[in-house]
Structure formats: C-alpha cells, structure tokens
Amino acid sequence: MASASSSSYFGSENGDSSSFMLNTQNEAGKEKRSICRDELRCKELEIPFTVSMITNYPVEEFNSLLRQHRLNEEQLTLVKDIRRRGKNKVAAQNCRKKKMNELTGLEAEINDLKRKRGELIRDKDELKRSKLHLRKQLDQTYIEVFNSVRDNLGRPYDPRYYTLHISDDGDAHIIPNKVILSQWLAITTLLNYHHHTV
DNA sequence: CGCTGATGTCATACG
DNA sequence: GACGTATGACATCAG
Numbered sequence: 001m002a003s004a005s006s007s008s009y010f011g012s013e014n015g016d017s018s019s020f021m022l023n024t025q026n027e028a029g030k031e032k033r034s035i036c037r038d039e040l041r042c043k044e045l046e047i048p049f050t051v052s053m054i055t056n057y058p059v060e061e062f063n064s065l066l067r068q069h070r071l072n073e074e075q076l077t078l079v080k081d082i083r084r085r086g087k088n089k090v091a092a093q094n095c096r097k098k099k100m101n102e103l104t105g106l107e108a109e110i111n112d113l114k115r116k117r118g119e120l121i122r123d124k125d126e127l128k129r130s131k132l133h134l135r136k137q138l139d140q141t142y143i144e145v146f147n148s149v150r151d152n153l154g155r156p157y158d159p160r161y162y163t164l165h166i167s168d169d170g171d172a173h174i175i176p177n178k179v180i181l182s183q184w185l186a187i188t189t190l191l192n193y194h195h196h197t198v
Numbered sequence: 199c200g201c202t203g204a205t206g207t208c209a210t211a212c213g
Numbered sequence: 214g215a216c217g218t219a220t221g222a223c224a225t226c227a228g
Contacts, residue, residue: 083216084217087218091217092205093205094218095220098220203227208221208223211218213219
C-alpha cells in the first residue's frame, strides 16, 4: 500500500534526488522542498495537474480530474501519494494544534488548582488560629468558673476531680470526673437537686 | 557540535 | 475496499 508505493517512488528517485533530499527510507523535510520535489516528479511523469490541485481539490473535482485525464499506473500512484501526504500534512498540523490547546488547558487547570490549594492552606491556618483562641477563652472560663463556685459546704471544687460540662440547653454543670453528663443530669433530676447550676 | 522546536512523512487505527 | 482523519513515532532542518 502506501509504504510500498512511497518506497518505490523514493527508490526510483535515489539517483537524482540527492541534490535536495537525503536518501534515507523515511524521507522527510521542509514543505517547500517536498512540494518542489513533487512538482518535479509531476513534470517528469507529465502529470497535467499542480501539487496544489492534487492536494486541495475536493473529492468530487479530484475524481472528475482523474476521469478526464487517463493516467497510467505510475502517474496514478504519485498523484494519490501526493494527495495522501498533503491531507496528512494538514491533519498533523491540526493534531498538533489540538495537542497544544489541550496542554494550555491543562496548564491553566494546574494554576487554578495551585491557587485553590493556597486558599485552603490559608483557611487551615486561620481555623488553627481561631481554635487556639477559643481554647484560651475556654481555659480562662474554666478558671473563672472554678474560682467562683463553691460546694454546699462552701469549699471550692478541685479541677483535678471535677469537670465543667455544658448541656444542650446551655446550662453549665460541674460534675465529678468519670461521670458523663447524661448520668449526672439523671442523678440530679432523680434527687430533684440541681447541683450548682451556674 | 549537540540540542531543541517545527514540520513533513509513515504506519496504523478508526469511521 | 477506498478514502479521509487522528495520532504516535521517526527523520530532517533551521536556529
């Protein structure tokens, strides 16, 4: 198929192509050079079309062109080869453009994610500072409460053995350690004795 | 001189 | 099956 036709095409040209193309199997190069080469080959084979006609004409017109001029095997092979390469050249250009656009999009996405990461890091620091502040306030409140409250014998509570709890209704209770708030509330309710409600 | 980006070409897959 | 398109891989060239 294409590879066979190309190699035979290039192969047959090895003798006189060295002046403008290297004779490696995978012939490549700049557009003008290859078009120039193809134009020359078209002239050599007496093909009555230009490279531009071959590559740019729509299928219909291209086919009618082929119908009008009876081309031999060699001419037909070259013409189809030129057309295929021309089409593929444009396809490669589009493909690369698309790839570049995708790359640009991904880079933008990366920048956006970096920005968001920065925001989240700042938020985290802010919350950390806020938590520290609340912690200090709570500690202070603890000290104030334990300093201001006395048991029914007038003695201060020892913060080593008692903990300050806030119930759902917002009431503060000083309860012995190792007793959870619900238990403590049940006990005090049972005894109808709200122990040191603050 | 070797490196790199741009470009063309080929092979291949797919529609 | 022929044809066009998309894409990876390779080659070549220019800067």
